[in-house]
Amino acid sequence: MHPDEAHxxxxxxxxxAGREPTEAAAALLSPEERARPAAHRDPRAGHTFLVARGLLRCALSELVPEVAPAVWSFTRGPYGRPQIATPRCHTSVRFNVSHTRDQVVCVVVRDADCGIDVEPAGRTVDVPLLAGDVPAPAEAAVLAAAAPEHRSEVFLRHWTLKEAYAKALGVGMRLPFAGLVFGPPTTGAxxxxxxxxxxxxxxxxxQWVTARGPAGQGWVVSLALSRPGGRELRIVRHDRWPTCPPSPSRGTWVYRCDRAANVVNRTRIPNSSAVNVRSPLTVGVRRRIRLVSRWSTPAFEDQETPLGGAPGQRKSAAWSRAHSV
Known part of the structure; x- marks a missing residue:
């Protein structure tokens, strides 16, 4: 994954759609994620959530192919923003997801904060009701000058930009939208x-509006990215399902994370019920790993010993993961 690109x-x-693709997407999720669609009263909303989570996992694995989609695990920041928990050497990879009833968007980038939001361009918005909470005074003037039939879309352009920025900051709706002022519309970004x-x-x-289809429906998409080192990121857009990393024909992939080098080394070993793997960042240490089924999060026993310490005294910065294929 190139550090100067946002995908x-x-x-x-x-x-x-259909039973087989849906089950394939669900198989990549954690038990908690698989239980979430059942909580939705609308089955269509539950399906959209399932697709969004499967898309995220596969997008991460396309850009970081040494990690299988089901191996990713997630945690939340202080204000609830999802972020990568493991593999720990890839926590510099950031992502954000947004979805509506008929559209899912996902952004993945390295070493930069990111936020994305999507709304139907044809959605009817009660602009007067929200005018005091979302647009700044200068933006309210732009709204008032817009033709009535375009006013909702103009409002959504402002809304999605502020929503994406708030998500990139990791504060969500705690950010006062009316205090955010975007510059006057220009030909640039x-x-x-x-x-x-x-x-x-x-x-x-x-920001872009997708081409409207036969039904006249399009979507407003807004993206916010921090500039690491002040550099501009190249935005790469995809309209396909991500390509998951290929699986070996026989054996097991063992993933060794070198946090100092910020890389994961992948090695294939013969199938067995258990293997011993020497950690790359410790001396005289061995860890026993139990292999589990393909695309599931591996279970393992961490028995690493720091030099001169006792077993189980502390966990090393190095870790290893394996999954059966």
Whole structure:
């Protein structure tokens, strides 16, 4: 995964339909994720959630092919933003997901905060009701000047930009939207008003409206990216399902994470009920790993010993994972 690229996937969840594709996507999820669709009263919303989580896992594994989709595990930040928990040497990979009833978007980037939001371009919005909470005064003037038939879409352009930025910051709806001022529309990319937000120079924004189909429906998509080192990121857009990493014909992939080098070394070993793997970052240490079924999170016993210490005294920075194929 190139550090100067941000990859965005945008898909219609109804394209992942039928029993076999749905079960294949569900097989990649954690037990907690698989239970979530059943909590939705609307089966279509539950299906969209399932597709969104499967898309995220496969997108991560396309860009980090040494990690299988089901191996990723996630945690939440202080304000609830999802982030990678393991593999720990890939926690610098950031992602964000948004979905509506008929559209799923996902962004993946390395070493940069990111947020994405999507809304139907044809959605009817009660603009007067929300005018005091979302647009800044200058933006409210732009809304008032818009033709009535375009006012909802103009509002959604402002809303999705602010939503994406709030998600990138990791604070969600705690950010006062009316205090955010985006500069006047230009031929270039959206930007925070530099007079009101000097920190806007550290951020990159993009926005597009997908082509409307036969039904006249399109989607407004907004993207917010921090600029690591002040550099501009190249946005790569995909309208396909991510390519999952290939599986070996025989044997087991063993993943060894070198946190110092920020890489995962992948090695194939013969199938067996258990193997001993020497950790790359410790001396005279062995760990016993139990192999489990393909695409499931591996279970293992961490018995690493620091040099001069007792077994189980502490966990090493190195870790190994394996899954049967």
């Amino acid at each position: 965005v996937w945008q898909l219609d969840p109804t394209r992942v 959206p930007r925070l008003d530099p007079a009101a937000h000097p920190e806007g120079a550290d951020w990159q924004f993009a």
